[in-house]
Amino acid sequence: MAELDGVLGLLLEPLQFDFMVRALVATLAAAVVCALLSCWLVLIGWSLMGDAVSHAVLPGVVLAYIVGVPFAVGALVFGFLAVALIGVVRDTSRVKEDAAIGIVFTTLFALGLVLISVTPSQTDLSHIIFGNVLGIGTSDLVQILVLGAIAAGLLIVKRRDLTLFAFDPTHAHAIGLSPRLLGALLLGVLALTAVVALQTVGVILVVAMLIIPGATAYLLTDRLPRMLVIAPSIAAFSAVAGIYSSYFLDTAPGGMVVLSQGAVFAIVFLVSPRHGVLVAVLRRRWRRRRPIRRRPAAP
Template sequence: MFSNFIDGLTNYEFLQNALVTSIVIGVVAGVVGCFIILRGMSLMGDAISHAVLPGVAISYIFSINFFIGAILFGLFASIIITFISNNSKIKGDTAIGITFSSFLALGVILIGFANSSTDLFHILFGNVLAVQDVDKWLTIGIAAIVLIIVWLFFKPLLLTSFDPNMAKAFGVRVNAYHYLLMALLTVVSVTAMQSVGTILIVALLITPAATAYLYTKSLRNMIFLSAFFGALASVIGLFIGYSFNLAVGSTIVLTATSIFLISFLVSPKQIHLRKKVLRS
C-alpha cells in the first residue's frame, strides 16, 4: 500500500501537486491558527471560512479566479464582524453568528445561479488531487507571503494576542494588527479550500495549533510545532485518502484530530493536569 503511494508520487504529477499543496497549506494554516486560538477567535475562523462562499459563487458566475471573489468577501465579513462588535452592545460571538449565517445563506442562493456545480462541490469539500500547477505555485506564493508577514510582525502580533491593553499602553495599534490577522486568516482560508474545502477549513486552522498548545508555553515553539502537526496530518491524510479512495480533505482533518487526541493523552501538560486533579 505504501509502495503504491510512492509509485504514484513518482509517476503521477497530480499526486505530486497534491502532496506539495497539502504540506504548504498544513504549515501556513498551523502558523496562523496559533494566533487564532490564543485570541479566542476560533469562531471567527469558522465564520470567515464560510463567508467566502458567496465570493466563490460570484467568481464562477463571472468566470474570474475564485481567489479574488473569496478574499474580497472574506475581508468584507471580517470588517462587518469587527465593526458590529466594536460599535454596539452585541458581543463578538453574536456578530459572528449573524454574519456567518447571512453570508452562508447568500452563498447557497448564489450557487443556484452558478453553472459549475461540480467545481463548487469541490470548493465546499476540497479536492486537492485536482490541483493544477498554477494552483500549486499560487498556494506556495501566498503561503510564503503570509509566513513573511508573520515573521516581520511577530512581536506586535504576540503582544496584541496575549495582552491587548498593555499593547495599547505601549502605543501599539491593536485594531490595525487585528485587521492584519483577519486578512491573513481570510487568505489562508481561501488557500485551504483546495485541500479540505470551506466546510473543514476551521479544523485545519485550529486542530494543529491546539495540539501544539498541549506541548509548550512558548508561542514561537507553538508555531513550529503547529506547522509540523499541520504538515504531518496533511501527508498522512493524503496517503490514507489516496490509498483507500476516500475524500482526502476529510482524511486530513480526521488525521489532525487523531494526532490531537493522542497528544491529549500523552502530552506533559495533560499528564501534569491529571496528576494535579487526582491529588486534589
C-alpha cells in the same frame, strides 16, 4: 532488504502521478500556513472568527466564477467584507461579538449555497464546499504557494508584535503599537489563509486546519516560539499521512487530512506530559498510593 524495498515502493507509488504530487505539495503548504496562524487564533480566542471567515468566502468564490476572475479574488473580497460586517454589527448595536459572528457568517454562507444552486456551471461548484485537492492544476498550485508564502511571511515578520498583541494589548498600545491595526492585520492574514486552504479541504473543513494544530501545540508547550515549530510540524505530518491514507484507502483527501490532525490532537489530549488527561489521572493515583513519611516524634 526486501521488506525495505516494499515499504519504499509503497511510499513512492502515489508520487508517480502528477496530480498526487500537486495534491501533496498544495496540502503541505496550506497545512503549514494554517498551523502558523492557528497558534495566534487559539491564544487570542479567535477560533470562532476563523470559522466565520472560512465560511463567509463561499459567495465570493461563486461570484468570482460567474465573473470569470480567479477564485482567490472573490474569496479575499468576501473575507474582508465578513470581517468588516462583523465589526459594524458589533460596534453599532447591542449585539455582542459572538452573535455578530454567527449572524454574518451563516448569512454569507447561505448566500453562497443559494448562488451555487442557481448558477449554471460546467464545473462542480460543490468542490468549493468539500475541497478538490486532487483536481488542483499547476496554476492553482502556484496561486496557493504564492498566497501561502505571503501569509506566512507576514506572520513571521510581525510575530513579535502579534505575540504582544495576543498576550497584552494594553502594553502593546503603551509602547506605540496599534492593537487595532495588529488585529486588522491578523484578520487580513486569516482571510488570505482561508483562501489558501480553500481548494485543499473546502470551506467546511478549513476551520479545522485553523484550530487543531494550534490547540494541539498549546497542550504540549506554554511558549509561543515552540508552538510555532510544533504546530506546523504536526500539520505537515497530518497532511502527508492524510494524503497517503486517502490514496490507499480511496477516501476523501481533505477529510483524511483533518482526521489525521484530530487523531494527533486526541493522542496529545490523552498523554501530553503536562496536560494529558490520562497522565493527570495516573499522577493523582501515584500520589495517593505513595506512602506518607511520618516525622519522628520529638523526644
